Amino acid sequence: MRGKAKAMPAPAVMAETPPRRPLAGLAAMLRHGRYVISENPVTGFAFGLFVLIVIAALFGPYLVPHDPLASDTAAALKPPSLKHWFGTDQLGRDVFSRVVVATRLDFFIAIASVALVFLMGGLAGVAAGFFGGWTDRIVGRIADTIMAFPLFVLAMGIVAALGNTVQNIVIATAIVNFPLYARVARAEANVRREAGFVQAARLSGNSEVRILLAHILPNILPIMIVQMSLTMGYAILNAAGLSFIGLGVRPPTAEWGIMVAEGSAFMVSGEWWIAFFPGAALMIAVFCFNLLGDGLRDIFDPQRRT
């Protein structure tokens, strides 16, 4: 096994402690995870929902009963029935199929923007906390400036400036979340700056950049992952809000925000199902990520539990 070979050249001082099995940490975390889930059934429920969302995102287009883009004007604006579970919209498209198929795009936007801000904010924050000085001041200034805007308004401005595309929605959502990530990463890196293992690594002749990437970064990863799942819900809401006002995604693409926007005109004449079901899907997804974030925090970071 790779792990064992790696543990071999450990310094003599360390030899007193029994060599750690490489998977022991993971196994303990899984055990703790199972404990948290059995202790808090809500987290288990959220995890079940999450699996359902992932399945819909991956296999949605192959599972749905109707073509999400096929219009059938004869069957337009029909309420939910056995044939069309969530009814049909103004063009006779099946709302259920569209809601399921849209999962992939919404999920992709959220994941992409969170991954992007994880890279940008995480790295900038870690560098700021570890190096201090000018790096810290510059990153802090950027974060403060972003925070001086109402976040959704800034996202609108960014999409307006960069161009009205899905890609720019991802970028805008990432930028407005930047301060959150940078601050968490900065605080965590700052605490570990002079920690024993960092000094040991420094004395063993590692370069500062190597210490940062190989020693500090892996240590704050769990906390960053919790931060990711906590902001995932906000990322989905932000992206759906942008597409609700008509940015990014264009019709006839199936996406929850734009589907609610398309159905909003029919709310006043009583055809509630067109906007209701995509809106409810959006709400459930955000709810699921918020619960999951709380649950993950209990697993990775039990001290912060409230």
Place this chain on the structure above:
Amino acid sequence: MWSMTLKRLMFAIPSLIGVVIITFLLTRALPGDPAAYFAGPAATQEAISQVRAKLGLDKSLLVQFTRYVGDLARGDLGNSLTTGQPVVTEIRNRLPASAELTLLGLIVSVLIAVPLGILAATKPDSLIDHACRLVTTAGVSLPVFFTGLILVYVFYYLLGWAPAPLGRLDIFFSTPPQITGFYLIDSLLTGKFDLFRAALSQLLLPALTLAIFSLAPIARMTRASMLAVLASDFVRTARASGLTPFTVIVTYAFRNAMLPVITTLGMVFSFLLGANVLVEKVFAWPGIGSYAVEALLASDFAPVQGFVLTMAVLYVALNLIIDILYGLIDPRVRIEA
């Protein structure tokens, strides 16, 4: 007191500078040639170069920035491409509609969230505590435009209690004379009570939508900070001295618990100003949010830039007010300053 206020003002200046720089950079990030963009799609090559010279785009970035700041100082935000009107006038005319909506939303939200948080904290694990938890969890998951649409469906379509979600006033009414720009206040000042009723009925649903949206953070913070204060020594002493529970909770505990709640208001405003755009779209509200959305869809950048700038300046100002308010309530902050 004055020195503290002055110090807070100084703190707001870097934020304002950052805001101006970012809004400037946003225009320069426009894809393609900004001159061609501002000249409009039908412009000739000559017109484009004319616009370029007029906008100073042939100059260096620094010169352009100085011009931009100069324009801002004179209150010039440029003209809208689609209407040809100055952006400043349009924003000034529409701002009261947005402000009235946002403020009423915030007031309703505080009136519900603060008592809910206090009751939840004084009776942990009671029915009201669980209700508070439900509200705070559900509140952060609800897309604000979705809440608005549900309210429209229930209160307009099903029950028929609310008027159609089409703007600030029913078309049968004429707008009240412009005094403050707030229809509720203006109609009362001129003694037109039926007008007040009509304006209020239009305002109620969108304000309620915003209130539901901002309920969660305020209630959560009130509950948490009340719990912390109620466990402290001075509350125990007050109780032991035989003061009535009402005096202990309201006079002793609540005044201290208010401080973190006021800090949270800063974040709540960030959310509210953003959510305002979405709510204005749902209710066809003629505020600056819907102005920006219309401009955005027409690729008319000057109004969007003016809107982003206005919102950011408003937000910085609101944070400043919150900071000063904080100092008024908490004497310790004043001594530190």
